[in-house]
Amino acid sequence: MLQTAEPRSLDPAALSNTWAHHPVLGNALYGTLMINNVDTLETEYKMATGFSTEDDGTTFTLTLQPGLTFTDGTSLDAAAVKFNWDRLKDPALGSSSIRQASQIAHTEVIDPTTLRITLIAPNPHYGVSVFSSALNWIASPTALEKGRESFDQAPVGAGPFTLVSWTRQAKMELTKNPGYYEAPKPYLDGLTIQVVADSNTRLNSMITGGADLASETNMASIRKAEAAGLIGEIVPTGGGQMMAMNQRRAPFDDERARRAVSLALDLAIINSIVYEGENIFPNTLFDQQSPFYTDVPLNETDAEQAQQLFNELAQEGKPVNFNFVSYPTTESRTLAEAVQTQLSAFDNVDVNVEVVDATAAGARATDRDFDMIISSAVIQDPDYPLWNAFHSESKGNFVGTNDPELDAALDAGRLEISLEARKEAYNIVQERLVALTPGIFYTRAVPSVIYGDTVKGVVLYTLGSPLPENIWIN
Known part of the structure; x- marks a missing residue:
């Protein structure tokens, strides 16, 4: 395995x-x-x-x-x-x-x-x-x-x-x-x-009979595995993986910097580069099959507005310069480099990619010692992933989100029993996450x-x- x-x-x-x-x-x-x-x-x-x-x-x-x-x-x-x-x-x-x-x-x-x-x-x-x-x-x-x-x-x-x-x-x-x-x-x-950290190496080992079962993270690899006669089994989820932005320190303590980076990135291109266009782009927080689904778009791309925000911040002496801490996996490194390449087309923003081993990356996240890092809010029941990722009192709130309206909605979703009451609470959660931009959801997770x-x-x-x-x- x-x-x-x-x-x-x-x-x-x-x-x-x-x-x-x-x-x-x-x-x-x-x-x-x-x-x-x-x-x-x-x-x-x-x-x-x-x-x-x-x-x-x-x-x-x-x-x-x-x-x-x-x-x-x-x-x-x-x-x-x-x-x-x-x-x-x-x-x-x-x-x-x-x-x-x-x-x-x-x-x-x-x-x-x-x-x-x-x-x-x-x-x-x-x-x-x-x-x-x-x-x-x-x-x-x-x-x-x-x-x-x-x-x-x-x-x-x-x-x-x-x-x-x-x-x-x-x-x-x-x-x-x-x-x-x-x-x-x-x-x-x-x-x-x-x-085996590398997805291609795992796939090759499986195809050649070097292993019997492998955990997988990449939809493109799953498609190739199935084409080779292997079986792929995927757990359905909402939410997904996100490029988390640390609100506890500059530059992402300013909401304009988070929004500028989000507006500047074309996630369809990132999906093509990192996942050969095979992974599912999370347009909404919940999948359409979820009882909590609401059509509230998570991301949009607007290069002109992004540049205006980068310029505005630079004029105030706060150019958007940040470090992307990358895990050693192929997907993580390729993602960080794709972000770096896309943002290089804009003025007043600079990205450094730092690749560290998995243990060090996990420690950096736990210690809140990062500007941008890959994190996740992968949703089955929404309480556990969303409260832990974004509530101001959560030990798992790596990004430092602190919003009373979001906290109240997360608490309501946790305490309510009926589906309708919980859905109402999580509608507010979705709206607040779009407004706050704690991170950029770039792909549905593939458990x-x-x-x-x-x-x-x-x-x-x-x-x-x-x-x-x-x-x-x-």
Whole structure:
């Protein structure tokens, strides 16, 4: 199996449960508490048996399968979940899942299979935050307490596979966990997980039989894979990836600078350059099939107006000069260079492209140390991605958006239960995002995998996260 990013550690806190990061690895080592059906968005339970609220999302009760054990023989019980969830709130860990964990005020063990969770503010849709983050992956507290170096050599979970070896920047060898709770799963005797950042290299490996399954990020690669007889499976989403602009510092602390860059870029040309014209351009925040769809255009191109704004800012002594921090992937580098090329046609704007490795780029985003960087608000249920990305109180608000009207609409969308009330709230959210321009949505995300026709049992949940215990080879 091929994944796109090298983890900095095997600690669940260092892993991200999206198609573009470490989903196969996290699911393999730690299993899952719960998942969602990507078509119906209904929650389904795995090591957990329930996650319910009786007070509209102020408190939740998590119940677990009885008798779960880690591979070191210790119990995966409510106390172990509490340990994992509490530590994710520690900023020193640098976990991207702090965005979800920080919504928890405190946790209380009721009995070995029951944990009560109290949120800082009510959120009846909080279950999405669990299965879409490292909250879903529980590691042995005993092993974690030995420190990162020891844990990385011998990570301890209760998942379907255990680590045999990890050669950094190369591959991980995993073997079947004979004590996995969901016997006779896993069906495979072992896995080799390789990190391949380049989409073309992943595609070539799949076509030539060098791998059985690969996470994919590029629609053009999926089309080529399907033409070669492979199977492509894509999770439907709204929102997408965006070029995030840091409002905490110049030049993008001035809304005119953000709007000027947005107006200057022709996203159809960018799609052609980066994705061979194959990816879907997000004209609206929600896909037309979404119950939250409203025809509010996200972007427009107006070169004349963009130049007027660049000139206006320069006359005030604020020319738009910024650094685009790029991930090392082919798509990210090509995108940054395409932005640099397009903006070079304008006066009073200058772009520098800085390519860093995936770990450094993630740290830069977490530390808010960037002018422009690729971020995302990939939407299934809208609460989790939009509140986390744009609410002023969110730990995941990398861009620094602070707008009372937007906050109120995001809070309403979170608290409301009825579809009509939520849709009304998210209509306002869409309008405010267009007005504020916190980033430029340039492509729908493609949470996906490609695999050969001998690979069976592929099940994806959340944002393109495969369940390796279900997979078998015909």
